[in-house]
Amino acid sequence: MSDVRLVLRSRRVLTPEGERPASVTVGADGAIAAVLPYEAEPPPGATVEELGEDALLPGLVDTHVHVNDPGRTAWEGFHTATRAAAAGGITTLVDMPLNSLPPTTTAANLAAKRAVAGPKAHVDVGFWGGAIPGNVPELRALHEAGVFGFKCFLSPSGVEEFPELDRAQLAAAMAEIASFDGLLIVHAEDPGQLASAPRKGGPAYADFLASRPREAENDAIALLVELAREHGTRVHVLHLSSSGALPLLAQARADGVRLTAETCPHFLTLTAEEVPDGATEFKCCPPIRERTNQDALWQGLADGTLDCVVSDHSPCTTDLKTPDFGTAWGGISSLQLGLPAIWTEARRRGYGLADVVRWMSGAPARLAGLAHKGAIAPGRDADFAVLAPEETFTVDPAHLHHRNQVTAYAGKTLHGVVRSAWLRGERVADHGTPTRKTGQLIERTA
DSSP states (O other): OTTEEEEEEEEEEEETTEEEEEEEEEETTSBEEEEEOTTOOOOTTOEEEEEEEEEEEEOEEEEEEOOOTTTOTTTOOHHHHHHHHHHTTEEEEEEOSSSSSSOSOSHHHHHHHHHHHGGGOSSEEEEOEEOOTTOHHHHHHHHHTTOOOEEEESSOOSSTTSOOOOHHHHHHHHHHHHHTTOEEEEEOOOHHHHHHSOOOOSSOHHHHHHHSOHHHHHHHHHHHHHHHHHHOOEEEEOSOOOGGGHHHHHHHHHTTOOEEEEEOHHHHHOOGGGOOTTOGGGOOSSOOOOHHHHHHHHHHHHTTSSOEEOOOBOOOOGGGOOSOTTTSOOOBOOTTTHHHHHHHHHHHTTOOHHHHHIIIIIHHHHHHTOTTSSSOSTTSBOOEEEEEEEEEEEOOGGGOOSSSOOOTTTTOEEEEEEEEEEETTEEEEETTEEOOOOOOBOOOOO
16 A cells, blocks of 8 residues: 555445445556545555545546547547546547548558547547448458447448448448457448438428438347347447337347447437427437437336447537538537436436446446446546536536537536546546546557
């Protein structure tokens, strides 16, 4: 214990064994040294942070963030995105391969992105690679360069430099990725279902919802299950919004298919019934669905069919959020608000902070293979979020740190105030304000 430099003491420490009073000690190497009884005497010379009834959580891990840097930094950037993450208790994020220019589809493009991200990172940042038509020969090199896996679309992505894969291209990518036991992460909407759905455009949310039917997700996931069985590929379904796919996912997993799935705060806390016409800050693809669908997603989390909750933070400039759901950019900006949004709804439904930690820290860390993240346990990185779980606040977009202060949560009152965030034992945010910039670029290691 001689090298302990920091002790965080709380009546509510969320450990893998449950919530309990504890003193968490941090060594000079930035790792957790021990989780001790609350009354333990602090080592001589260590700084002690008394947190009282504020809960000490492992820092959140968000594996679905569109930073858009370089190339579309008017939409977002590593400086602003990682500051927003820190303010929201997220200490590690993994950046999506599209919406930046160049996209992360070659090892050279990955190097270009890392060069931009490194000097700007307030929290730890990793990268997904991309699987697009024609880049199968690039996938192994990207894997060896340290990406955490490969994202693809089964329907148009919205940007021309990141096209979707057809069935044959998807099968080829899956076979290659399986050859080195990589991970494929998929935006799963069937293009045929989307093409045959009614498309009216205009300000009515009901018309937009009808244009992205549940069947589009369900059919795409059925294809993924079929090909994952054939090739043995590890596959992760991104931003699931259709509760109709849950039985298919559950059966595939029971059959031994290597399949995981995530959902997002907006699907779990917002409903189609509450979206005003013309309010395209609520537009995302797949879409926010009805209240009964949301109830089923919560059940999917509870029974383990859904593994994790991540943001799918997909920002844009304000002018792209036109009042027409047919033409507005689709994406929800929520990086700073995911923890309180989920905690607000989770507590209402009878879930505890341990559940939130499992969904938003432990499971995403496992998905990305980040064995040193995601839990308050000896040897893990000393990454923490300090949360006042019973305090409330009203979302004011002017207080958000992402570049364009557009959010579907504006004006909502949420439970859970993030007091501070810590990265390897260094405070990186304090009462909503990012402080020290200590983020590192991280790679897949196993």
